[in-house]
Amino acid sequence: MATESGDNKLKLYSYWRSSCAFRVRIALNLKGIKYEYKAVDLLKGEHSHPDFLKLNPVGFVPVLVDGDFVISDSLAIIMYLDDKFTQCPLLPPDLHKRTINFQVTHIVSSSIQPLQNMSVLNYIGEKVSPDEKLPWAQRVIRTGFTAIEKLLKGHTGRYATGDEIFLADLFLAPQLYNATRYNVDMVMFCTLLHLFPLFGQDWYGGIEVSELYYSVIILPLLFHSFRFWWSGFWMSEISPYLVSPHISLLGSRLILVTYKPFATC
Numbered sequence: 001m002a003t004e005s006g007d008n009k010l011k012l013y014s015y016w017r018s019s020c021a022f023r024v025r026i027a028l029n030l031k032g033i034k035y036e037y038k039a040v041d042l043l044k045g046e047h048s049h050p051d052f053l054k055l056n057p058v059g060f061v062p063v064l065v066d067g068d069f070v071i072s073d074s075l076a077i078i079m080y081l082d083d084k085f086t087q088c089p090l091l092p093p094d095l096h097k098r099t100i101n102f103q104v105t106h107i108v109s110s111s112i113q114p115l116q117n118m119s120v121l122n123y124i125g126e127k128v129s130p131d132e133k134l135p136w137a138q139r140v141i142r143t144g145f146t147a148i149e150k151l152l153k154g155h156t157g158r159y160a161t162g163d164e165i166f167l168a169d170l171f172l173a174p175q176l177y178n179a180t181r182y183n184v185d186m187v188m189f190c191t192l193l194h195l196f197p198l199f200g201q202d203w204y205g206g207i208e209v210s211e212l213y214y215s216v217i218i219l220p221l222l223f224h225s226f227r228f229w230w231s232g233f234w235m236s237e238i239s240p241y242l243v244s245p246h247i248s249l250l251g252s253r254l255i256l257v258t259y260k261p262f263a264t265c
């Protein structure tokens with residue numbers, strides 16, 4: 001398997017939370033391509049540093065450097081990697097499937113992500129109000145996801161357009177991560193949630209077994225040991241009941257807070 005480009009390992013300029021860089025990291029990892037990770041901290045403004053602007057004058061991550069060839073857009077980078085490293089092709093041979101992949105990709109990369117980019121949200125926060133940042137991000141994500149839901153209906157398999165991972169998946173997974181960051185209510189987006197159940201756990205009744213176990217078994221156990229200890233210590237039968245409602249309440253709250261039925265799908 002081709003892993004490196006000549007003697008020069010590929011260099012990826014990335015920020016861990018950047019959904020655009022996340023797309024490229026998925027492509028690199030799927031294809032088993034080794035690369036050097038160059039962290040660019042967006043929160044510290046490192047993307048505006050003159051050295052970084054030499055690589056990408058727009059001041060965005062990701063940037064991929066292959067020898068002396070510099071590419072500064074996630075889709076361009078991914079297409080470059082797909083042509084150069086042919087293992088795990090990212091575009092399906094079927095014309096319709098391929099076109100659906102392009103549509104999803106462009107909805108995410110043109111109609112969602114740029115509108116909720118850090119600089120846009122900061123601008124809204126400054127010029128309009130900090131309170132408007134979150135509703136705006138949620139709104140653009142919801143609009144885009146509504147379109148993608150429609151588009152994918154009848155085409156999905158284990159992944160967005162069948163049983164193999166293609167371009168659309170590389171753009172969708174990071175955008176779903178963004179949706180979790182912006183606390184978008186996902187109950188309407190059944191197809192997306194079925195494709196990426198991990199992102200849906202908190203949204204559609206995905207009670208984590210460990211949480212249930214914690215609330216149903218561990219807390220009562222703790223409570224009863226505490227009761228024994230308490231009554232032994234204080235030689236009193238009344239005192240444990242003073243704390244019991246508190247602890248049971250904590251137990252049931254854990255269930256109620258995390259449980260949300262997958263009603264609409």
Ligand SMILES: N[C@@H](CCC(=O)N[C@@H](CS)C(=O)NCC(=O)O)C(=O)O
Binds near residue numbers: 059061074109
């Ligand atoms: N079309 C570009 C967009 C790149 C982009 O917007 N990157 C974001 C992170 S996901 C960024 O660097 N934001 C910095 C900012 O908004 O100032 C791509 O797909 O690579």
